[in-house]
Amino acid sequence: xxxxxxxxxxxxxxxxxxxxxxxxxxxxxxxxxxxxxxxxxxxxxxxxxxxxxxxxxxxxxxxxxxxxxxxxxxxxxxxxxxxxxxxxxxxxxxxxxxxxxxxxxxxxxxxxxxxxxxxxxxxxxxxxxxxxxxxxxxxxxxxxxxxxxxxxxxxxxxxx
Amino acid sequence: xxxxxxxxxxxxxxxxxxxxxxxxxxxxxxxxxxxxxxxxxxxxxxxxxxxxxxxxxxxxxxxxxxxxxxxxxxxxxxxxxxxxxxxxxxxxxxxxxxxxxxxxxxxxxxxxxxxxxxxxxxxxxxxxxxxxxxxxxxxxxxxxxxxxxxxxxxxxxxxxxxxxxxxxxxxxxxxxxxxxxxxxxxxxxxxxxxxxxxxxxxxxxxxxxxxxxxxxxxxxxxxxxxxxxxxxxxxxxxxxxxxxxxxxxxxxxxxxxxxxxxxxxxxxxxxxxxxxxxxxxxxxxxxxxxxxxxxxxxxxxxxxxxxxxxxxxxxxxxxxxxxxxxxxxxxxxxxxxxxxxxxxxxxxxxxxxxxxxx
Numbered sequence: 001x002x003x004x005x006x007x008x009x010x011x012x013x014x015x016x017x018x019x020x021x022x023x024x025x026x027x028x029x030x031x032x033x034x035x036x037x038x039x040x041x042x043x044x045x046x047x048x049x050x051x052x053x054x055x056x057x058x059x060x061x062x063x064x065x066x067x068x069x070x071x072x073x074x075x076x077x078x079x080x081x082x083x084x085x086x087x088x089x090x091x092x093x094x095x096x097x098x099x100x101x102x103x104x105x106x107x108x109x110x111x112x113x114x115x116x117x118x119x120x121x122x123x124x125x126x127x128x129x130x131x132x133x134x135x136x137x138x139x140x141x142x143x144x145x146x147x148x149x150x151x152x153x154x155x156x157x158x159x160x
Numbered sequence: 161x162x163x164x165x166x167x168x169x170x171x172x173x174x175x176x177x178x179x180x181x182x183x184x185x186x187x188x189x190x191x192x193x194x195x196x197x198x199x200x201x202x203x204x205x206x207x208x209x210x211x212x213x214x215x216x217x218x219x220x221x222x223x224x225x226x227x228x229x230x231x232x233x234x235x236x237x238x239x240x241x242x243x244x245x246x247x248x249x250x251x252x253x254x255x256x257x258x259x260x261x262x263x264x265x266x267x268x269x270x271x272x273x274x275x276x277x278x279x280x281x282x283x284x285x286x287x288x289x290x291x292x293x294x295x296x297x298x299x300x301x302x303x304x305x306x307x308x309x310x311x312x313x314x315x316x317x318x319x320x321x322x323x324x325x326x327x328x329x330x331x332x333x334x335x336x337x338x339x340x341x342x343x344x345x346x347x348x349x350x351x352x353x354x355x356x357x358x359x360x361x362x363x364x365x366x367x368x369x370x371x372x373x374x375x376x377x378x379x380x381x382x383x384x385x386x387x388x389x390x391x392x393x394x395x396x397x398x399x400x401x402x403x404x405x406x407x408x409x410x411x412x413x414x415x416x417x418x419x420x421x422x423x424x425x426x427x428x429x430x431x432x433x434x435x436x437x438x439x440x441x442x443x444x445x446x447x448x449x450x451x452x453x454x455x456x457x458x459x460x461x462x463x464x465x466x467x468x469x470x471x472x473x474x475x476x477x478x479x480x481x482x483x484x485x486x487x488x489x490x491x492x493x494x495x496x497x498x499x500x501x502x503x504x505x506x507x508x509x510x511x512x513x514x515x516x517x518x
Contacts (some may be wrong), residue, residue, distance in 0.1 A: 023232070023234045024226055025222055025224050025226075025232070025234050026234070027220055027221075027222045027234050027235070027236040028236055028237070029218050029219070029220045029236045029237075029238075029239045030239050031216075031218060031239040031240070031241055051241045052241050052242065053241060053242045053243075053244045053391055053392045054241050054242075054243065054244055055209075055212075055243070055244040055245065055246035055279075055392070055394040055396070056209030056210055056243065056246050056279050057209070057246065057396075060241070062218050062239065064220045064236065066222050070226055072226050072227050073226075074224045074225065074226045075224065075225050075226075076223070076224055076225040076230065077222060077223070077224045078222070078223045078224070079220060079221075079222050080220065080221045080222075080223070081218070081220045082219070084216050084217060084218045085216065085217075086210035086214055086216045086243060087210075087216060145224075159209075159210060159216070159243060160209055160210045
């Protein structure tokens with residue numbers, strides 16, 4: 001009786017053999033600011049630096065990279081980024097090679113192209129949502145992400 | 161803070177006066193980059209900026225499939241930054257035009273709204289400057305005091321009494337305002353004598369942040385770690401100070417009356433002033449000049465040896481009852497009386513009544 005009991009404790013560990021032991025896709029997001037910096041020649045150039053503190057009104061750049069560090073191509077890749085609280089998405093600043101971008105204005109329930117996004121007005125009617133009212137951005141990566149490949153997406157926002 | 165559906169808070173919005181704190185306002189401006197981490201672009205925070213010290217986090221989720229496994233998900237570690245404090249302040253005048261005073265006069269008030277348009281609580285020091293060019297005289301510090309803070313008991317400036325507003329003493333009661341909060345400030349002045357009607361006196365109110373080194377600094381100037389929760393403190397486009405000029409105008413109101421006998425009809429149909437004759441009197445009340453005459457009242461005892469003709473009273477051509485009632489004239493205590501209240505110049509009234517000669 002006791003031997004059976006010990007065996008039953010061991011079985012759950014064996015059952016996980018079918019699922020990947022570590023995530024093959026790694027995702028990292030950073031927040032940066034673009035600042036003018038004087039080069040050695042005295043020219044003013046734009047440089048991206050990490051942001052640790054920013055006052056209201058400043059623009060920040062969110063860049064997200066996703067890497068396939070598994071041993072097979074990854075497909076059906078969707079990247080979802082809720083617009084961070086206390087920031088406002090800057091219209092037209094989204095980027096991401098090889099992706100299709102849609103937005104949500106309803107808290108991430110639905111995604112659509114800008115022309116189809118709706119907001120309810122105080123008197124109960126509907127109108128097209130403004131970019132500053134988007135709640136989420138979603139990138140659909142086209143095709144597969146090959147092994148060892150990196151995809152990059154992002155957008156700019158202003159601190160409220 | 162309710163996020164309204166106005167896209168960008170780019171326009172300056174005049175704060176409308178409200179009796180409590182929390183008057184909505186916006187900020188606008190373009191600033192020059194001075195230090196790293198303080199690059200300001202021409203897009204400006206809406207309404208209440210995010211509170212200083214707030215941690216803003218970005219988290220991204222990637223869903224994918226690999227081989228036969230679908231609906232896999234991985235979530236990023238957060239990318240975070242702390243909202244720095246920005247110092248901004250505005251002063252607006254609440255007077256629709258120059259405030260009318262007499263010459264000499266005492267304790268005329270100019271009304272301003274001081275608003276903390278930054279994103280953290282700050283205090284501000286106030287000062288007035290009366291030696292401005294482009295006016296006819298320099299307003300004097302009011303007998304009651306030079307600057308007052310509205311204490312919220314009664315709208316408008318009260319120099320004293322149970323609702324008397326608070327005399328401002330620099331360094332002792334510098335207004336402390338939370339983000340987006342406002343306070344009414346009065347500049348109170350005496351007016352010198354012998355000034356002609358229409359003389360203008362300008363006065364400038366200045367508010368400066370009490371943060372050492374902030375007032376007047378270039379926008380973007382950053383004080384590391386000086387804000388709440390160790391956030392940086394950044395000087396905003398207002399350079400941590402605000403000024404506003406308002407003015408007084410000397411008004412002169414002259415009230416005069418002119419009494420004439422319009423008609424005499426005696427008992428024979430002639431016009432001799434004899435017993436039984438009916439006299440029609442007309443009194444013209446004239447308010448001339450500029451400004452407002454307060455509590456204009458006429459009290460005209462009828463002449464001796466005459467008797468008032470009942471119901472003969474009219475004001476501006478409209479009959480009035482003799483009785484003391486809700487219309488603005490009556491015959492009472494042997495006198496014709498009319499009450500015109502506060503009357504702006506220029507105004508003209510005509511009072512008529514009849515008497516018979518005893």
